[in-house]
Amino acid sequence: MVDKVQAELKSAFSDLTIHEESYPECGYHLSLDLAAGDLEKAARFFDDRRFYLAVELCVDYREYLEIVYIFSIHSSLCKVKVTLKIDPVNPVAPTLSKVFDCAWWYEREIHEFYGVRFDGHSDMTYLFLHDGIDVYPLRKEKVLVAEADRLELNSFSPEQREDSLSINMGPQHPSTHGVLRVVLRMDGEYIEDAYPVLGYLHRMQEKMAENRTYQQFLPNTGRMDYLGAMSYNLGYVTAVERLVGIDVPARAHYVRMIATELNRIASHLLWVGAYLADLGGLSPFLYAFDDRENLLDVLEAVTGSRLTYCYFRFGGLYNDVDDAFVAGTKAFVARMRGRFALYEKLVGGNVIFINRTRGIGVIERELARKCAVCGPVLRGAGIGMDFRKAEPYAAYAEMNFEIPTGRNGDALDMYHIRIREMETSLDIIDQSLARLSDGPFMVEKPPKKLKPRKGDLYHTVETPRGELGIYIVSDESDKPYRMKWRVPSFSNLMAFPELAKGNLLSDAVAILGSLDLVIPEIDR
Amino acid sequence: MEQILKILDIEGVRLAVGLLAVFLFVVVNALILTWAERKVAGHMQLRIGPKEVGPYGLIQPLADAMKLLGKEIITPRNVDKPIFYLGPIMIFIPVLVAFVVIPFDSYLQVRDINVGILVILAFSSFTVLSILMAGWGSNNKYSLIGSIRSIAQSVAYEIPLLLSLLAVIMMTNSLSLKDVVVAQKGIWFIFLQPVAFIIYFIAAVAETNRTPFDLPEAESELVAGYHTEYSGMMFALFFLAEYTNMFIVSAITVTFFLGGYQGPFLPGIVWFLLKSYFLVFVMMWFRWTFPRVRFDQLLNISWKALIPLSFINLLVTGGLLKL
Numbered sequence: 126m127v128d129k130v131q132a133e134l135k136s137a138f139s140d141l142t143i144h145e146e147s148y149p150e151c152g153y154h155l156s157l158d159l160a161a162g163d164l165e166k167a168a169r170f171f172d173d174r175r176f177y178l179a180v181e182l183c184v185d186y187r188e189y190l191e192i193v194y195i196f197s198i199h200s201s202l203c204k205v206k207v208t209l210k211i212d213p214v215n216p217v218a219p220t221l222s223k224v225f226d227c228a229w230w231y232e233r234e235i236h237e238f239y240g241v242r243f244d245g246h247s248d249m250t251y252l253f254l255h256d257g258i259d260v261y262p263l264r265k266e267k268v269l270v271a272e273a274d275r276l277e278l279n280s281f282s283p284e285q286r287e288d289s290l291s292i293n294m295g296p297q298h299p300s301t302h303g304v305l306r307v308v309l310r311m312d313g314e315y316i317e318d319a320y321p322v323l324g325y326l327h328r329m330q331e332k333m334a335e336n337r338t339y340q341q342f343l344p345n346t347g348r349m350d351y352l353g354a355m356s357y358n359l360g361y362v363t364a365v366e367r368l369v370g371i372d373v374p375a376r377a378h379y380v381r382m383i384a385t386e387l388n389r390i391a392s393h394l395l396w397v398g399a400y401l402a403d404l405g406g407l408s409p410f411l412y413a414f415d416d417r418e419n420l421l422d423v424l425e426a427v428t429g430s431r432l433t434y435c436y437f438r439f440g441g442l443y444n445d446v447d448d449a450f451v452a453g454t455k456a457f458v459a460r461m462r463g464r465f466a467l468y469e470k471l472v473g474g475n476v477i478f479i480n481r482t483r484g485i486g487v488i489e490r491e492l493a494r495k496c497a498v499c500g501p502v503l504r505g506a507g508i509g510m511d512f513r514k515a516e517p518y519a520a521y522a523e524m525n526f527e528i529p530t531g532r533n534g535d536a537l538d539m540y541h542i543r544i545r546e547m548e549t550s551l552d553i554i555d556q557s558l559a560r561l562s563d564g565p566f567m568v569e570k571p572p573k574k575l576k577p578r579k580g581d582l583y584h585t586v587e588t589p590r591g592e593l594g595i596y597i598v599s600d601e602s603d604k605p606y607r608m609k610w611r612v613p614s615f616s617n618l619m620a621f622p623e624l625a626k627g628n629l630l631s632d633a634v635a636i637l638g639s640l641d642l643v644i645p646e647i648d649r
Numbered sequence: 650m651e652q653i654l655k656i657l658d659i660e661g662v663r664l665a666v667g668l669l670a671v672f673l674f675v676v677v678n679a680l681i682l683t684w685a686e687r688k689v690a691g692h693m694q695l696r697i698g699p700k701e702v703g704p705y706g707l708i709q710p711l712a713d714a715m716k717l718l719g720k721e722i723i724t725p726r727n728v729d730k731p732i733f734y735l736g737p738i739m740i741f742i743p744v745l746v747a748f749v750v751i752p753f754d755s756y757l758q759v760r761d762i763n764v765g766i767l768v769i770l771a772f773s774s775f776t777v778l779s780i781l782m783a784g785w786g787s788n789n790k791y792s793l794i795g796s797i798r799s800i801a802q803s804v805a806y807e808i809p810l811l812l813s814l815l816a817v818i819m820m821t822n823s824l825s826l827k828d829v830v831v832a833q834k835g836i837w838f839i840f841l842q843p844v845a846f847i848i849y850f851i852a853a854v855a856e857t858n859r860t861p862f863d864l865p866e867a868e869s870e871l872v873a874g875y876h877t878e879y880s881g882m883m884f885a886l887f888f889l890a891e892y893t894n895m896f897i898v899s900a901i902t903v904t905f906f907l908g909g910y911q912g913p914f915l916p917g918i919v920w921f922l923l924k925s926y927f928l929v930f931v932m933m934w935f936r937w938t939f940p941r942v943r944f945d946q947l948l949n950i951s952w953k954a955l956i957p958l959s960f961i962n963l964l965v966t967g968g969l970l971k972l
Contacts, residue, residue: 290790292791298872314794314798401940405860405861405863405939405940406860406938406939406940407690407694407937408690408693408694408937408938410694411694411696412695471938475940477861477939477940477941477942480942480943480946481940481941481942481943481946629943629944629945630794630871631864631943631944
């Protein structure tokens with residue numbers, strides 16, 4: 126695949142040099158630097174070959190701003206980094222929002238953080254920040270927000286029209302789980318348009334990362350997606366280990382996978398409960414929490430926390446697991462396997478539940494690709510993409526598990542996929558437990574100070590919600606020069622306005638729930 | 650004793666005492682039901698429910714009531730004040746009237762009116778009016794959508810409710826509730842009219858806005874629906890009305906289908922309460938088991954399934970009676 130794309134790129138852009146990169150080191154295969162005029166042509170090139178835009182981000186290199194586009198494809202492993210250098214004094218770039226829907230969001234983010242204006246973009250209002258922030262926060266030098274730009278950033282106002290009703294769903298709404306605000310334009314009970322408003326939980330994690338050493342930032346990772354903290358931990362730790370080049374002992378790998386998969390089950394269990402509560406059935410919530418409580422006890426004994434874990438360290442683990450943990454995990458696995466029949470009776474087989482979710486929020490493959498939807502939502506659309514298989518990290522390559530996929534892409538499929546994913550997680554835990562042998566849980570000399578090589582890395586892992594991409598630029602110091610988090614809930618949210626259109630208000634709740642959004646992760 | 654009975658025989662006194670007793674019953678019933686609901690919910694959800702306040706948490710609803718009484722009644726800006734205040738008060742009228750005609754026992758009935766069931770059904774339509782007042786007067790979009798839903802729902806479900814009772818009335822030839830009970834001396838109407846019973850009970854759950862038909866107050870969509878803006882005692886009145894309504898529809902079900910106060914060994918009032926509270930329990934059971942249906946599905950159930958079915962039921966009943 127990589128060779129084919131490289132050859133085709135060569136013929137399409139004959140005057141450009143296409144660099145072949147070392148995938149294990151950088152996390153992408155090819156890179157090319159474009160001029161602004163070529164950008165849309167390149168985007169269409171990738172669009173035609175069914176690539177998706179995994180992330181669009183900006184790096185301030187002082188002499189120039191670099192906009193980075195990572196293109197990736199569902200069917201095989203091929204990643205291309207496209208860069209565009211722009212002038213830091215008067216930063217203007219062409220927009221890709223006409224080709225890829227997700228670029229519309231990423232460009233708004235870049236605009237408010239770097240002051241880059243995108244030609245042809247339809248909405249340049251604040252996405253995460255708010256009025257009163259007078260500098261572009263992620264620029265390396267202090268750059269004040271120009272008056273014209275400030276007015277444009279503040280120009281959002283929910284459209285008031287005579288013939289329709291606009292409703293604020295959130296930020297304090299029972300079904301948005303956290304502080305997501307969606308402005309719905311309604312025609313009676315039908316939704317004409319949905320406009321998500323973000324930033325109520327924005328903490329500027331990416332700026333924090335630039336001001337902390339790699340070790341110091343580690344606890345922050347669990348605060349982004351508080352339901353999948355272990356996956357974030359693992360993603361960050363494996364990314365930095367890959368950048369520095371640390372080999373982790375086998376025992377640490379297996380324990381990491383057990384802990385991460387347990388966390389994934391906890392996250393899915395919470396989703397099942399919360400989703401049913403959204404649909405009006407309150408009892409399954411308590412049943413799911415009963416299971417989750419058992420699981421948290423197991424994890425608490427070894428990690429010391431119940432929600433925002435910080436268990437992994439660069440080179441291994443914080444502490445070793447004991448026999449009690451192994452026994453507890455085995456007991457939980459046995460218990461959990463027997464519980465699926467109960468969930469099927471209580472939820473999966475319920476006629477009202479099936480009628481509420483079947484055919485609702487159907488994700489088409491094309492929409493999934495344009496919005497770079499990921500995780501169970503993408504698998505619901507029938508695309509069997511899982512980074513544990515596609516780009517194995519830790520010791521997932523040794524594991525034998527299936528990737529559940531759906532057929533219709535509706536909310537009912539998402540439910541079944543998450544239930545089956547819990548089963549595959551149990552399989553992985555079983556296999557990891559069987560391979561768990563004595564040995565060190567940490568490298569012999571844990572690094573005191575991390576000084577990675579100069580360069581960048583795009584590392585992806587699979588969290589309970591999907592593709593988590595971590596883009597790190599290192600300047601050989603002990604702090605990252607730039608760290609970008611490509612979060613799964615954000616790209617799943619991008620599909621929501623399209624899914625909600627023309628549906629009932631009750632369906633909007635069912636669709637929003639089926640996407641399994643975690644707002645602190647989106648807002649970072 | 651005789652004197653007391655004599656005084657009670659006077660029409661006015663009987664009515665006054667009856668109304669007072671009804672009012673007391675409404676309050677006590679709501680207290681018991683809130684406690685029961687929390688206990689039932691608790692045990693269905695692997696919890697134990699309230700247990701700290703009083704034995705088995707029995708005083709808990711009283712404590713809740715005191716809390717609600719002590720709370721400030723907040724009047725949001727821009728509400729339509731007369732309508733806003735009238736809503737929760739109005740919701741109580743049909744509730745009180747319904748109790749007047751229900752026979753708790755052969756002698757325990759405030760008044761036996763020969764159009765008893767008509768009175769109940771006519772007054773229960775008032776509930777919609779007060780919900781509309783609450784929704785409109787609150788000047789809140791969620792409340793408004795909640796009350797609009799409630800009206801559509803009530804209109805749709807009153808028809809099967811009425812039609813299913815009509816089948817029974819065709820068999821008894823009387824609209825008096827007492828006559829209906831007496832007619833069930835030999836066999837309960839649930840065995841003669843099973844279809845009507847099922848239709849009536851489904852429609853009754855919908856009429857009381859309980860899960861799975863609790864769309865007017867769907868908390869995950871509409872925050873709290875029509876009573877979003879109410880606080881303190883005003884909210885408590887809605888709450889009280891909901892629980893009383895639950896009892897009333899159960900009592901009517903018992904009167905029409907389950908032989909009313911009749912039963913062996915125990916006194917009539919005990920049988921009546923036992924049967925009614927069992928049905929209330931069934932409604933709680935529904936609530937803590939099912940998710941909520943969608944709005945259009947809700948209306949479809951009524952217009953496309955329940956109403957045609959009850960018409961067929963009426964036809965069959967009429968045909969069999971003629972034979």
